Amino acid sequence: MHDVLVVGAGCAGMRAAIEAHDSGACVAVISKLHPTRSHSGAAEGGINAALGNSAEDSPETHAFDTVKGSDYLGDQDAIEILTAEAPGDIYQLEHWGCVFSRNAEGRLAQRPFGAAGSPRTVYAADITGHVLIQVLYEQLQRRMDGGLEVLEEYFAFRLVIEDGRCTGVICWDLLNGGVKLVTGRAVILATGGVGRLYRATTNAYACTGDGMAMALRAGVPLKDIEFMQFHPTTMYPSGILITEGCRGEGGYLLNKDGERFMQHYAPNALELASRDVVSRSETTEIEAGRGINGSVLLDLRHLGAEKIRTKLPGSRELAMTYASVDPIYEPIPVRPGAHYHMGGVETDNWGATGVEGLYASGEVACVSVHGANRLGGNSLMETITFGRRSGKAAAEYAQGAPSPNGHGEAARADAETWVRSLLDNTEGERPWQIRDELGQTMLENFGVFRYADKMDRQLGVLTGLRERYERGIVIEDKGEVFNSDLTQAIELGYLLDIADCMLQAGIARRESRGAHSRPGDYPDRDDEQFLKHSISTWSDEGPVLSNRDVRMTKWEPMERTY
């Protein structure tokens, strides 16, 4: 039996596992992918910490930018923790060997990013997530020599809750087959986001909200789940991410005429306004007929070949491979695409959730440091800082917690019966039809702009899709070995659960704040009624919504312009 189980092995999961191990706990990491396959590795532009290496900066400025960027929905005490502890966490990564880019003095280079008052984004060209994943896995392997265990290609699909306490995880063993129970005194969820809810997304196939849905079904509340960030520069047609670093290095956004349209919407920050603002501006341009193929253009030509090759080589490779465009000579067609979930499993500042022994960190969690809109570069930092904090807290809790009562085996048997019934079903449709319809309709009806009639329509769509899903879907693979047909069918159920919560919370939030924009009926922010977190819990009848106050420290809500 382990002290701490970490579910998910991206940046947050690995950082949590390392910290828990170093705090003396016996740790197992459970991941449906090999750790370096995690989607943190696809992060490109960078990670924010007020090091002040490029210009004057401070954690306070970083905190203010984040609070303002969140449209005042972020919890200010959590944001202050993040910005104060970020520099130390970055130095730790550097000392572990992280291959960050350097400035002329040989210190960590920092680039400008959207809505940031100072160039504070530490980076490694445009493969920052990749180098973080690599250095964290290096450190994980070091600790594997010291007893840390990694159960890779284990698909976690249920939490074991006994006497109101989380004591384990039930998994499908992908390589060997079979429903397995892994028991622990504490569990940290670090399973990432749910971008796969949308047809146009930067997210990997693996980003299906597993942890959010498992927690929800185990009675843990989700917070601010209606806030999905649409990244302004995802490539047409694939949805693949082109980093904000392109604009940080000076890239332009153009409409079909070559006009830098951002001047109309954010006259000071232009292309480097916050992401919600830029995504709305692009959508307005496209809907007004000033796009090309439903896209606008990201123009890097003026940066010159040398800068593109050294600072943005990965973006160039992606553009050439997936859009047949070489950004040295041609602009890249881009449009907003689902990118990051500000909302998630509600936690305190140490990652603890409402259920004893259950923690969460990274995108799956909502502390909240991002509020209604995340700033680019803040989520990688969150994975490290809050990953570390949750690892420490879970280890401390676990080392003082009694052993579980042994209810896990019954839960496992129950889960096995359910999986077998899924596999045995031969009546119904293939899950991909439901998956594709879900992705298409979420984009149409719950995207960058949200309208009352479209949201109502989407509620109906979701009811229909759920009925079809529950009526029975056909898993064609009946085997035990690497049955991804089975795991993808289970993931689809997660997507449906999260979509229900998002729609309910979105309809109830009758204002426009951050990524939740209702130009048709509630175009303004309404602090009087809605300076509150949405809290979603699950009941037999579906999601139930309530509110929670935002934790404020020193910043009063102000009008937000860029």
Add this chain to the structure above:
Amino acid sequence: MNVGLKIWRYNASTGDRALREYEVDVSDEATLLDTLDAVKDRVDGSLAYRKSCRMMICGSCGMRVDGGAVLACKVRIADITAGGRVPVVSAMGNLPIVKDLVVDMDPFWAKMRAVQPYLTPRYDQALERENVVPQQQMDVIHKESLCINCGCCVSECNSMESDPDFLGPAALAKGFRFVGDPREGAVPERLDRYSAEHGLWDCTRCYFCNERCPKGVDPRDAIAKLGAEAMRHGIDSDMAAKHAKWFVVSAKTTGWLRETELVPKTQGVVKAIKEIKFAMSLLPKGKVPSPFPPHVAAEVHESRELYDLVKQQDRGGALGIVQGEKALSRIEHGHDGSGGERHPYGEGSFATPYLPGQGPEDDPNVVALLETAPSARTAVSDTAAAPLLPAVSDTADGNAGTPVSDTSGEDTKA
């Protein structure tokens, strides 16, 4: 677009292996991975393959197309099915197959762990600030740090095919990532470890790993750099190291490779004596030149100067390895790497950018729509060359009017 492909299916429980043909409808820009998704969704849900990011960074979808390793998400299906070709897709080589296109990666990760894949800091862990390291020094390990652990290099490794215990290109490239890191404190120990049996000297230099790496890591170059660093540190007891050393001595002294001396210098006198019978059989064919008097090349001064230059520039180790072609230059869009002029703002290029109020405007409605009122809007003209805003960048490369020349090979860093 209708495409056909054949897939080697493998069922672990029965041991059955069969080549199946599939036909699916996919979009023109679909990748091989998209095509496999279409097969799995619509034709046979039991098809197994790994996938995740679909953007060449997670390293999940390594597999073979027509016998060579690729990332499925990087390959356009139109390119491999052009002219009605039906490509054959199979699992990667040199790793046991689990099911269909899924291989057991455990041997791969075990070798990775065998190179001690984490930094051994040479500094005290003074966490107050970062280590100060010039970018130039970090560039030494730039290519190796691009590795996404997909296994394509290992799949194609000829040495590993004959010796499954060979550490292999991925693990050795990871090894160089630490050996070349200025922050690493255990370089000699690493070189010692990597020089042991099944280590860096067992590479046959077939260059398949360089050829097949989808990220431009060029593992063979990393292995060469490790070898050079090992020799620089005097870690040269392996036969292959002695062989290389003698090459240098021979070239420096006489400008020729003196084969007759090569054998005893490489294998030692005792072993060389055992080879005498073999040598005798080569003698009549002129393959064993007499060592006395040594045959000195007429232009021997050239090879001596080269030797001195390397010494003088202190390029005896990794820095002396001339790197292979950078992968990115191989995918130059619109280039075959052989030249040709392109211009970012030339004829047929997209319009030159302008700020509202400073350039052409063809839609008067914009004004009303945006509730802004730029005072002077000029009539539209396709060819109007509005002044470009000063770039935020510090480079003048891309300014209008500056032709950008051929780019092949520019990414190479020595």
